[in-house]
């Protein structure tokens with residue numbers, strides 16, 4: 001990987017269809033690097049931990065038009081804090097969490113944007129609904145009126161071939177379409193949050209509307 005953060009963002013933009021939202025993932029990335037990405041025009045930033053994000057968000061208060069996206073697993077006891085810090089939560093991965101967020105969103109009078117994290121293939125390392133679990137939870141999710149449920153998020157398991165990875169993204173898209181065609185009053189399925197540094201081209205091929213890119217913008221994090 002070569003070039004500055006600014007140059008890399010410009011290169012990535014050229015490869016993204018204009019309606020695909022670029023979320024710059026800034027876990028373990030410095031505030032200075034975040035500012036550079038902001039200067040390059042990025043307004044959507046993703047963090048995986050509520051705590052880590054808080055420190056940076058404090059330092060970046062002079063940049064008021066940032067949209068913050070929570071992309072990592074959220075524990076119930078941090079849900080309230082998450083709702084005050086993030087406009088989007090991509091990692092809503094259980095009915096219990098959705099109902100907790102719904103209750104807190106009512107209390108706080110906020111209406112967070114939500115993606116439901118699905119696990120298309122078995123993966124012990126990842127959170128998320130399996131397809132049958134999600135389908136079963138839909139009636140109750142539809143009752144979570146304080147949440148603006150916008151679509152699905154997925155992370156393919158590590159070690160898949162490109163063809164298998166594409167298959168996971170396509171299955172996620174098909175699932176969103178299937179749910180979108182049912183008559184739910186509060187479940188919109190317009191957003192597909194999928195694609196990371198290694199696989200975002202495949203995700204776009206399958207119809208991603210939001211890609212979450214870290215290393216390809218900011219370099220290796222050492223994980």
Ligand SMILES: *Cc1c(COP(=O)(O)O)cnc(C)c1O
Nearest residue numbers: 025048071196197212213214215
């Ligand atoms: C870290 C992370 C990303 C970004 O991954 P890269 O490989 O650095 O692009 C995207 N989504 C989630 C959920 C992550 O935790």
